[in-house]
Amino acid sequence: MSRRFMQGSEAIAEAAIAAGCRFFAGYPMTPFTELLEHFAAKLPAEGGVCVNAESELEAIGMAWGAVATGARAATGSTGQGLSLMQESISELVRAELPLVLFNLARGQGDYYQATRGGGHGDYRHLVLAPVDLTEAVQLTQLAFDRAECWRNPVLVYGDYLLAHTAEAVAIEPVAFDPLPSKDWAVDGSRSGSGSPRNLNPIGMVPGKKGIEPERFWKRLQAKHEAMAAAEARWEAESTDDAELLVVAFGSVARFTRFAVRELRAEGARVGHFRPVTLWPFPSEALAEAARGVKRVAVLEQNAGQMIDDVRLALEGRVKVVAIGGISSDDAGFGVGPMLEPERIRARVGAALAGREVQP
Amino acid sequence: MSRRFMQGSEAIAEAAIAAGCRFFAGYPMTPFTELLEHFAAKLPAEGGVCVNAESELEAIGMAWGAVATGARAATGSTGQGLSLMQESISELVRAELPLVLFNLARGQGDYYQATRGGGHGDYRHLVLAPVDLTEAVQLTQLAFDRAECWRNPVLVYGDYLLAHTAEAVAIEPVAFDPLPSKDWAVDGSRSGSGSPRNLNPIGMVPGKKGIEPERFWKRLQAKHEAMAAAEARWEAESTDDAELLVVAFGSVARFTRFAVRELRAEGARVGHFRPVTLWPFPSEALAEAARGVKRVAVLEQNAGQMIDDVRLALEGRVKVVAIGGISSDDAGFGVGPMLEPERIRARVGAALAGREVQP
Amino acid sequence: MEREVLLTGIGGQGVQLAAQVLARAATAEGRHVMSLGTYGGSMRGGDTDASLLLGDAPISAPPIVSRAWAVVGMHPRNWDAALAKLRDGGVALVNGDLFEGGAGDAVSLEATALATAAGSDRAAALVLVAALAGATGLVSLEALVDAMAASLPSYRTEHVETNARALAAGFEAAPTGLPVAFEAAA
Amino acid sequence: MEREVLLTGIGGQGVQLAAQVLARAATAEGRHVMSLGTYGGSMRGGDTDASLLLGDAPISAPPIVSRAWAVVGMHPRNWDAALAKLRDGGVALVNGDLFEGGAGDAVSLEATALATAAGSDRAAALVLVAALAGATGLVSLEALVDAMAASLPSYRTEHVETNARALAAGFEAAPTGLPVAFEAAA
Amino acid sequence: MSDEVLRSDRPPESGATRTGEFKPTLQLGTDHDLCAGCGEPLALRTILESIEELGLAQRTIGVIGIGCYTALTSLMDLDLIQALHGRAPSLATGAKRMLPDRLFFTLQGDGDMANEGLQEVIHAAARGENITCVLLNNGVFGETGGHMTATTVLGQRTKNTLEGRDATQHGYPIQMVDLLAPLGGTAYAARGSVHDASGVVKTKVMMRRAFETQMRGEGFSIVEILTMCPTGWFVPTAKGPGYLNEVLGAVHVTGEWKRDGRLLRGAEPEAPNEAKERGAV
Amino acid sequence: MSDEVLRSDRPPESGATRTGEFKPTLQLGTDHDLCAGCGEPLALRTILESIEELGLAQRTIGVIGIGCYTALTSLMDLDLIQALHGRAPSLATGAKRMLPDRLFFTLQGDGDMANEGLQEVIHAAARGENITCVLLNNGVFGETGGHMTATTVLGQRTKNTLEGRDATQHGYPIQMVDLLAPLGGTAYAARGSVHDASGVVKTKVMMRRAFETQMRGEGFSIVEILTMCPTGWFVPTAKGPGYLNEVLGAVHVTGEWKRDGRLLRGAEPEAPNEAKERGAV
Amino acid sequence: MSQRGHVVIDIERCKGCELCIPACPPQVLRMTGEHNRIGAHYPELLSGCTGCRACWLVCPDFCFEVWQFDEPGAPGARPGE
Amino acid sequence: MSQRGHVVIDIERCKGCELCIPACPPQVLRMTGEHNRIGAHYPELLSGCTGCRACWLVCPDFCFEVWQFDEPGAPGARPGE
Ligand SMILES: Cc1ncc(C[n+]2csc(CCOP(=O)(O)OP(=O)(O)O)c2C)c(N)n1
Numbered sequence A, B: 001m002s003r004r005f006m007q008g009s010e011a012i013a014e015a016a017i018a019a020g021c022r023f024f025a026g027y028p029m030t031p032f033t034e035l036l037e038h039f040a041a042k043l044p045a046e047g048g049v050c051v052n053a054e055s056e057l058e059a060i061g062m063a064w065g066a067v068a069t070g071a072r073a074a075t076g077s078t079g080q081g082l083s084l085m086q087e088s089i090s091e092l093v094r095a096e097l098p099l100v101l102f103n104l105a106r107g108q109g110d111y112y113q114a115t116r117g118g119g120h121g122d123y124r125h126l127v128l129a130p131v132d133l134t135e136a137v138q139l140t141q142l143a144f145d146r147a148e149c150w151r152n153p154v155l156v157y158g159d160y161l162l163a164h165t166a167e168a169v170a171i172e173p174v175a176f177d178p179l180p181s182k183d184w185a186v187d188g189s190r191s192g193s194g195s196p197r198n199l200n201p202i203g204m205v206p207g208k209k210g211i212e213p214e215r216f217w218k219r220l221q222a223k224h225e226a227m228a229a230a231e232a233r234w235e236a237e238s239t240d241d242a243e244l245l246v247v248a249f250g251s252v253a254r255f256t257r258f259a260v261r262e263l264r265a266e267g268a269r270v271g272h273f274r275p276v277t278l279w280p281f282p283s284e285a286l287a288e289a290a291r292g293v294k295r296v297a298v299l300e301q302n303a304g305q306m307i308d309d310v311r312l313a314l315e316g317r318v319k320v321v322a323i324g325g326i327s328s329d330d331a332g333f334g335v336g337p338m339l340e341p342e343r344i345r346a347r348v349g350a351a352l353a354g355r356e357v358q359p
Numbered sequence C, D: 001m002e003r004e005v006l007l008t009g010i011g012g013q014g015v016q017l018a019a020q021v022l023a024r025a026a027t028a029e030g031r032h033v034m035s036l037g038t039y040g041g042s043m044r045g046g047d048t049d050a051s052l053l054l055g056d057a058p059i060s061a062p063p064i065v066s067r068a069w070a071v072v073g074m075h076p077r078n079w080d081a082a083l084a085k086l087r088d089g090g091v092a093l094v095n096g097d098l099f100e101g102g103a104g105d106a107v108s109l110e111a112t113a114l115a116t117a118a119g120s121d122r123a124a125a126l127v128l129v130a131a132l133a134g135a136t137g138l139v140s141l142e143a144l145v146d147a148m149a150a151s152l153p154s155y156r157t158e159h160v161e162t163n164a165r166a167l168a169a170g171f172e173a174a175p176t177g178l179p180v181a182f183e184a185a186a
Numbered sequence E, F: 001m002s003d004e005v006l007r008s009d010r011p012p013e014s015g016a017t018r019t020g021e022f023k024p025t026l027q028l029g030t031d032h033d034l035c036a037g038c039g040e041p042l043a044l045r046t047i048l049e050s051i052e053e054l055g056l057a058q059r060t061i062g063v064i065g066i067g068c069y070t071a072l073t074s075l076m077d078l079d080l081i082q083a084l085h086g087r088a089p090s091l092a093t094g095a096k097r098m099l100p101d102r103l104f105f106t107l108q109g110d111g112d113m114a115n116e117g118l119q120e121v122i123h124a125a126a127r128g129e130n131i132t133c134v135l136l137n138n139g140v141f142g143e144t145g146g147h148m149t150a151t152t153v154l155g156q157r158t159k160n161t162l163e164g165r166d167a168t169q170h171g172y173p174i175q176m177v178d179l180l181a182p183l184g185g186t187a188y189a190a191r192g193s194v195h196d197a198s199g200v201v202k203t204k205v206m207m208r209r210a211f212e213t214q215m216r217g218e219g220f221s222i223v224e225i226l227t228m229c230p231t232g233w234f235v236p237t238a239k240g241p242g243y244l245n246e247v248l249g250a251v252h253v254t255g256e257w258k259r260d261g262r263l264l265r266g267a268e269p270e271a272p273n274e275a276k277e278r279g280a281v
Numbered sequence G, H: 001m002s003q004r005g006h007v008v009i010d011i012e013r014c015k016g017c018e019l020c021i022p023a024c025p026p027q028v029l030r031m032t033g034e035h036n037r038i039g040a041h042y043p044e045l046l047s048g049c050t051g052c053r054a055c056w057l058v059c060p061d062f063c064f065e066v067w068q069f070d071e072p073g074a075p076g077a078r079p080g081e
């Protein structure tokens, strides 16, 4: 596969199309806008459709309709737009529809929303947080696969840096195991059959009055527990003899990993742990990686959200410190001054030395 | 104050009006509908306004406008409606507007949404979870007070049981400390003054180009940390010599507390802890109450959400078990079969005996 | 002392109104009262139940009960579940007009017929609660009538009279030999 | 070996296009390249910076740099911050037309004038990157011209010719005595 | 006519032809939980029979809103997608784009379409989305207890307007067909009413024309159907049809408003001599 | 006219009267970051001067949407409430209900009003909410880079329609004033354009009339203003006014559409002899 | 009296809304005083049905099946007698 | 040539959009070849201004202050000369 120089947005769009995505709808918002533009430019040639929806609510509604027909479909947004979609996301989980969602966020402040579900009720979906373009190409494809495997939405959580960094990348198709047939999709052919399909988020069944929410929700809960058990993904390095373990995700982990490697090269006993899935959070793997370390330092670009999951994973066995914090450029796009190799290195260095880091 | 027989919705509406609420907007949805109806019936007589908004997005928009003028205002919904409001809630926090929100939920599945913020970015707001009508009357008034004190939205989180249970209650006005003057509200009088006000969620200042998001967000973070330190509220009973501590919130705690009292009366060493504020979660108080217990049992009517906060508070020092679970009537309103005194008692009893409880 | 009363029926039968009337009447007579209406099925035409707790001291129990002192049935659909909660020596009362073949040991009253005679077949649930009150002394007829008038929404006030007649009919038709609700007057 | 290039200017000056042209040209010549455009202020008219990493092996560093081998200035507004990142012995180059009173030790080139002469005063940023390339051997002029043509969106293709002239003008006007970018050709 | 009561629990023994089943062929049964006297099941009949008659039984997908009619889905022998409250036109859009040769209709109430989802039905119409949106307009949120909607007419009784909707307090109703018909992408727009048998028949003709418009690929179509909601209006069931026709029907006028993309009434394209009528500043 | 160049860096020394400041009195300065040739600052002038002239400088509140014009708020010497994208009419509603004697206007773009927030401006109009909504219509999302909006006219260049908007692919534009004028609660509706000096003057008259309508308590008013966005249209700045007038202005026709609650054009109330025109099924 | 049509009424489904009563052009439907199992009154058929299907069209509960006699007043016209 | 009006141009605010040029009825505005500090060309004033305020109305950057002479062609008409 030949490598082409492109921005993250373009790489994601191409990876999605390579994975069979044939429908996209979105509404512009920085830094999501370019993803929409690339889908609009590329989908028609593949026989797909990209709709410039009039709002985020309409975008996710359209994507919902498309995915209900069994097509691979996606939508997404940034910050505000994702918030507007929360009702739909929550209910798409209940409708068991495999929609892929992209949050190209401004910074990392949407961790809670992504992992706890900003919508109502009990629901869960996979959250994949690529560290760079190459991984974004893989995880985008994985997202479509896992979504259909579980009949559950999957969120790919990136940011401005992921969307706007340009590199030469190859869109290598990832091979996946065969998936179950889409015996749930509607195409109109069962109309008049006496046993048509009704794709709905409330457990309705054709020919049967009423709903049974408790049974329905408990079945979903069981599915989500199975997902939690099966889908945790992570990357750990230099953890064996580490005294300090740095935990970071997404683009920010590109900085921490670089700093950890530099410090390692200089002989420091520091390791790096990066959750690739934010939900399910790789708690066991983290607990394993943190075995024997003196301190775990969490560097996230927000007021402290993932640190909850780190603490929940470690259950008080290791001291956990926050070394990240809110950091933003003046446009609010999330490329804050903290994100600079030497500054990140200084924070990791301070944690290594047991000094407190001002957020 | 004379007691009148009324449903929770009516009591909340009256308490809000007693607290000075003069604007309400909402869109019907069970079990929130009656709250809207009571505001519509009662506000005009007090010189207030209740708008039957055409949707939840419009409802919270109207409430936003009203509260910006310095009026006490509120809105709310149920499940789906709250999800639709997430963009606004998140940004109301940034605009530092003291809007009061009511989630009359179906069950307790919205705990994450309420406490982690279903919207984008880093933000926090108080969450008050009344156990019964009497407390709802107090906490509703407190909500308006705290909202203005911190210039931050406050969410009152109730459910079908709270809204629909009828009892004789008195709307006793609660006395609060004086609040700072509303030197932020707009009334048009500063137009043309050279230093008008611009109430916005992005840190804009009249006469000054651009924004400084980092400084702005960090200031909010500091405020939220101060809120977290000051506002935790809880109710603990029979914790002194308890071997088992039961943790529950809201209407569900009415059942657990009753069961704990019955068991206590029979000599069982069981205590009860009820967070009154879900955010900030009363972590220290819980840790204190759990000192010396063998086991903490969390009974929530969902797939397990508050249990995160319990675990975060206890940091692995005490075994934490879940004894609640999803439970719903066939209408999906959240009055599930689990909610019956004998069944709750059986669950608490099982936890006391160290048996596992099937959710 | 606390008395739990369970009413069960289907949407549209006036179960919630009847429960409210009983609750308000008892409140007016000085009882501590807690009531809750629930829906067993999806909105329209589904089961509709109401539970009431009446006591001479503040109610400490939650609004849903595991055991009931009295169970009142307006429709057989959810009857078995309700009856299972009946305490030993409690009262079971059904609208015989809608329980084909009766309801076991329960006392049966032709409530629909009595209501129709009073002017509205929709008032059968009121007939039943009045009968319960008449039989056990739970509340007085006057309190019921006042509570009914206070409970009707503004768009239903034209029913006050027929409803009052239905309450009176039920109160009079009260079966005998049932236990007394509260030994001493509150 | 990795070479970091920082470009700084304000919105509308073509800084992002110039950065993209340099990045694509270097990619075409076999370099590993990573680039990122950022905005220092709110959308319109604010600062706009671009950082590039060019190397002969895959780039391991993150896309934002703490130190730069070359700093190119199109506007004084954000210049000091950019210059502070310059490595010892690195290259500093500014558009003298827009830096009143010069920019200290930086090499200054009348890029706007050259661009105007080439047909468009909007091409000054291209002049500057071409000058940097010409002076340090970072990339060839041909690669720049091809990359520019490939980088223009469809609605801007009418600018290919003037832009090519601007690149050539910059390449020719390259100051001398600057360090060589890569010792051995990739 | 005598007062003799005939047995009506069985068909004639012979010499008679059944005119049809109790229910439309595409209906799975007759048991539903909607109120006595509700107009929505009548609207359902017009949809199901039209689909059947057009031979589209094996290629139709319904997208259903949230309101009382949602409970009717258990009766529909159709592939369905259940939408959230208000969102049906967007879902139908996305699905139709993937399956352009299927018949798509939405089934929405006035609360669903004119309140919560007003925006998206207008956008779908403007885009000329090739779907049929069906509006069951009873001027109330039936499902939640009979509150006023954006289509409630002045003077109409609802739970919030027991004395009748009053413009100064509650504003004016939106006439959905009038609003949607002039939009560029709208190909067919009509309003029927099921207050009587002939209304049901006319409504069915509209439904067929709308579906035909869609199958010809001409663009967006809307069929609004006025339906009784005695429960939400707080009127006796037997008075529902009369109330519907006289109160709601007086404002939401029935008839065809656009056919084959030609506007039959409403906002006419500007004629030259009308230009002066416009206020010139 | 000679080619002699006069000094223009200072006022005449004497014998001359200044006709006004560089900027409206209610403006805090002149420095803003909007593009060269943008029409939005001209619209701002019409608003600020109207408020000043009506003597409402001390009792006006603006509610601002999200688009390029948001950056103009730093210049406004007005009490302001910043709304989220699309939500200004609801905010203005809630605030106006609390302060009924103040002048409220919203400032929204076409992306803000006709896309994200279409629903709420229509509902506000139908309710007859006593506020003035100002729409800056340039047919693009300027702020995010010039994409098509719901008002983009057929043939118009935007980032998604570089060859011009095509109805079959992208549907038809919504004409906002046409849509809002017929609604019962709309008292005043007009569309102006700032493509030239006389357009600015006429637009200001509309703005004044709208504000007067509101201050008389007559209900909802809308003033749409066509504004240049050379950046989003990918045309040279100098060609912006011409493009606006010829391309956008041909569809979004300027003029007054409703005054004192009387519809001057558009959907006329049904005259008796028009009834037959309606298709009868 | 001669019958042109006949209806079968599913009285257990009937909710007693009375919409069929005025809808019947020859007015051969009349509400009974009886209750069905859900407590609703339901209609009964008098003679004179024309088989016009108006009742069938307006009944929200799908209670009517309409028959048309091949010959009006034929013997089968009196079902079950 | 006699002047009825005069304009002061704030050239540092000018973004070079050229909207003022065709807007001026007597066509006394012309773009210069000079750049201001943000690199934009800006207009200059030729004689013949009528003080009509068209430039003032159309400039998106509020660069114009318009003066009208009390007496056309009065001495003060040549500012700064
Ligand atoms: C987002 C959201 N808000 C509110 C509701 C509650 N709700 C359910 S149905 C309904 C009204 C339906 O009205 P309409 O569409 O007119 O249908 P009808 O019941 O009148 O047939 C409402 C408000 C909901 N389901 N979702």
Ligand SMILES: Cc1ncc(C[n+]2csc(CCOP(=O)(O)OP(=O)(O)O)c2C)c(N)n1
Residues within 6 Å of the ligand: A027, A028, A029, A030, A056, A080, A081, A084, F040, F065, F066, F067, F068, F069, F085, F108, F109, F110, F111, F112, F113, F116, F136, F138, F140, F141, F142, F143, F144, F149, F229
């Ligand atoms: C919910 C939400 N979605 C998307 C955006 C991104 N956004 C900001 S401005 C804008 C478009 C504004 O267009 P318009 O209102 O026409 O203003 P213009 O920029 O053309 O002046 C968009 C889509 C946002 N701020 N919020």
Ligand code: SF4
Residues within 6 Å of the ligand: C044, E033, E034, E035, E036, E037, E038, E039, E040, E068, E138, E142, E143, E228, E229, E230, E231, E232
């Ligand atoms: S409430 Fe109204 S719309 Fe709903 S089922 Fe009853 S009559 Fe029909």
Ligand code: SF4
Residues within 6 Å of the ligand: D044, F033, F034, F035, F036, F037, F038, F039, F040, F068, F138, F142, F143, F228, F229, F230, F231, F232
């Ligand atoms: S993008 Fe368009 S609307 Fe925005 S400032 Fe530039 S010209 Fe004006």
Ligand code: SF4
Residues within 6 Å of the ligand: G005, G006, G007, G023, G024, G025, G026, G027, G028, G029, G048, G049, G050, G051, G052, G053, G054, G055, G056, G066
């Ligand atoms: S078919 Fe016609 S005539 Fe016969 S009962 Fe029905 S409505 Fe009456």
Ligand code: SF4
Residues within 6 Å of the ligand: E037, G013, G014, G015, G016, G017, G018, G019, G020, G021, G042, G043, G058, G059, G060, G061, G062, G063
């Ligand atoms: S129309 Fe149907 S449901 Fe209504 S009374 Fe007649 S048979 Fe019964």
Ligand code: SF4
Residues within 6 Å of the ligand: H005, H006, H007, H023, H024, H025, H026, H027, H028, H029, H048, H049, H050, H051, H052, H053, H054, H055, H056, H066
């Ligand atoms: S005031 Fe009139 S004449 Fe004078 S420069 Fe301006 S536009 Fe031209």
Ligand code: SF4
Residues within 6 Å of the ligand: F037, H013, H014, H015, H016, H017, H018, H019, H020, H021, H042, H043, H058, H059, H060, H061, H062, H063
């Ligand atoms: S209109 Fe204003 S900004 Fe544009 S060229 Fe003229 S003076 Fe400069």
Ligand SMILES: [Mg+2]
Residues within 6 Å of the ligand: E067, E109, E110, E111, E136, E137, E138, E139, E140, E141, E142, E149
């Ligand atoms: Mg309705």
Ligand SMILES: [Mg+2]
Residues within 6 Å of the ligand: F067, F109, F110, F111, F136, F137, F138, F139, F140, F141, F142, F149
């Ligand atoms: Mg715009």
